[in-house]
Amino acid sequence: MKFGREFETQMIQEWKEAYMDYRSLKSIVKQILRYRLQKQQRPPAPPPPPPTGDTVPLKTDNGGGGTGTAGLSRRISLYRAFSGLTNRASRSPKKSHKHHNPLSSKRHHHHHYHLFDDDEEQVILINEDETSSYTTTFLSSAEEGGEMEVQFFRRLDGEFNKVLRFYKQKVENVMEEADELSRQLNVLIALRVKVENPNVHLPPDLNSVASAPASPHTTMRTPATSPMDVIREMEQTEDKKVFKPAPVEMLDHIKLKIEPETPLSTLKLMILGLPSEQTFSKPELKRAEELMNRAFVEFYQKLRFLKSYCFLNQLAFAKILKKYDKTTSRNASKPYLNTVDHSYLGSCDEVSRLMSRVEATFIKHFANGNHREGMKCLRPKTKREKHRITYFLGFFSGCAVALAIAITVLVHIRGLTKSEGRHQYMENIFPLYSLFGFVAVHLFMYAADIYFWSRYRVNYPFIFGFEQGNDLGYREVLLVGSGLAVLTFGGVISNLDMEMDPRTKSFSVITELVPLALLVCLLMALFCPFNIIYRSSRYFFVGSVFRCLLSPLYKVILPDFFLADQLTSQVQTFRSLLFYVCYYGWGGDFKKRTHTCYDSEIYKELYLVVAIIPYWFRFAQSIRRLVEEKDKMHGLNALKYLSTILAVAARTIFEMKRGTYWLTVAVTTSSIATMFNTYWDIFKDWGLMNRNSKNPWLRDKLLVPYKSIYFIVMVVNVVLRLAWMQTVLGIKEAPFLHKRALVAVVASLEIVRRGIWNFFRLENEHLNNVGKYRAFKSVPLPFQELGGSKTV
DSSP states (O other): OOHHHHHHHHSOGGGGGGSOOHHHHHHHHHHHHHHHHHHHHSOOOOOOOOOOTTOOOOOOTTSOOSSOHHHHHHHHHHHHHHTTOOSOOOOOOOOOEEEEETTEEEEOOOOOOOOOOTTSOOOEEEEEOTTSOEEEEETTTTSTTHHHHHHHHHHHHHHHHHHHHHHHHHHHHHHHHHHHHHHHHHHHHHHHHHHHOTTOOOOTTOOOOOOTTTSOEEEEOOOTTSSSOEEEEEEEOSSOEEEEEOOGGGGGGEEEOOOOOSHHHHHHHHHHOSOSSOOOOHHHHHHHHHHHHHHHHHHHHHHHHHHHHHHHHHHHHHHHHHHHHHHHTOOOHHHHHHHHHHSHHHHOOHHHHHHHHHHHHHHHHHSTTOHHHHHHHHSOOOOOOOHHHHHHHHHHHHHHHHHHHHHHHHHHHHTGGGSTTHHHHHHHTHHHHHHHHHHHHHHHHHHHHHHHHHHTTOOHHHHHTOOTTTOOOHHHHHHHHHHHHHHHHHHHHHTOOOSOBTTTTBOOHHHHTHHHHHHHHHHHHHHOOSSOSSHHHHHHHHHHHHHHHTGGGSOOOHHHHHHHHHHHTOHHHHHHHHHHHHHTTTSEETTTTEEOGGGOHHHHHHHHHHHHHHHHHHHHHHHHHHHHHOOHHHHHHHHHHHHHHHHHHHHHHHHHHOOHHHHHHHHHHHHHHHHHHHHIIIIIISOOOBTTSSSTTBOSOOSSSOHHHHHHHHHHHHHHHGGGHHHHTTOOOBTTBOHHHHHHHHHHHHHHHHHHHHHHHHHHHHHHHHHTTOOSOOOOOSEEETTSSSBO
């Protein structure tokens, strides 16, 4: 793989704009190469005419004419003398560091100039000004084609200074965050002492805590019943080591910022308000430790990203300069790379030292001194591609295709489309199996989304908050979908009998229970406690579903409202679940394939309710965000879902009662909801239709290189949004399609539309993260000073 492609692959995508623009610099080098090749192909210029008359050639020491090597050397020396660079500058010493806490240090700056060996042919001169910006002077700009090389170094300086500014800003940010984490850790240690040993007596002059990496330490074990060990720091005196417990007095000026995490605690907070006094209980300590643990892990990830950013940019500068040297036959890489090495980018080692301190602190305070466990928590898991995934994917896909062909052949051979039991089968059995079809189609669309997100480098694991190393790729999702398809097609083949047994006047009990058995197996696989079938992903999904069910009582995060959006496209799946309950419960006789569900008033009411539930999830989430964030856009979003609820209710009632009045209501509400939803999809969720952008009527940044794709998907989204017209226009059947099959096709088209929406919705979210250089999750810290909103 070429370095340019590898460089883009290894980038932190949210920081893409802050990396060196390797492509543009490479294009300039290619221009220089093309110019030199064209220059070599030109015929040699005729020799100058001999001097005549009073024209006398300028003599040089070597007898040559004109301004030769000696003249060029004098000109360079003169330039260097007037630029103040005659004396060789000493190498910039490493910056000294003064430690103030276990996680941060201060830096001393030195202003310096750069000059290089006199015995080499000098091509460039580099100067650092007072703002730590570097400027390169190309000394051969008068040569033919030199303006392109001047442009190269001007662009190179711009990229170098951009990288330096960004790196310096990020290092300063992590230093400030390290100070705050250190103070939070001191309070956590005091809280541990308070909770585990509330009767501890402290000397009156005790007012500070020595942090873990700054001094030797030990951990004093408490009885096995305590959840965490009491951390006691150790001071070194002249003759012995003495223990110094954390100062619990600091807790008098601290309050816990622990937000309610359960529906019960949220309701208690809404009804009773905040507690009047601090309890410093073990549950509060446990929650504070969880937040600090996450904060340290996320902070360590930032340091790893910064280290990677520094290394990749240094490597990119080395690659592009060597490419320039090879093209021009010059020696500019050595002095410029020497400058890079002595700059803040190359000489700052604070990130590496800070990583060592974080590791030592985390291992001591959050891993009980176990180095292996501590590093396992800090370092993300690397995802390994398994060959058996590809094998089983191919196996199950082949089986699914073979079973689908077998079903088609059996239907044709037996003439089932013209059988008398066709209508009975479509009314009773087909809705049961269609549930698995809807789930499988959604899985296939999600797998396609993952494939294209990965292809266009959308950081979907970060956006969704997946656990690193455990996120599913498109192969794994396709494997689950193909496995479900195999089970579904196998069940369909077992239920293809259209006629009852003439002796028993009923169908086989075993075959009629196959759909219910498949549903039970699916639910058991979803909630299985064993570490099989991607347990971490299953539990992540179940947790998101649970938070959706109790939407107003949980803080809304992106995975939850994204999942709720998916559920709005699975209305027919909810109705199929309701049909399962009715068919195998109160309203059906599955042995004879008959039911009275559609005539039941309870079923009709529930049929309306289950269609509204997914939209209620999003409505409640939008109201919660409106209350918390005070953003009017969430209020408008809630109105959008309210209009959709009214439209779905009107269409459902019209489907049951018919009549001109309900037809008018259904058409009116559906039209308003469609316009509202279409506008929100294109303008808000996708961020398109900006006529003043660099890409007219789209947006400034696009990941898909073909602009026509965006216009096509906008049209497709509008067309598929109009699928509700099938209901109000009274289209119940189509050629070769039963009305239940037509409902399934329309529902599948809505799932396809949602799959398309998913890609562009996450693309827009990713570009927002890139624009704000947002590459990390924000973790709330547990402690805050009393009497203010500042952290500790």
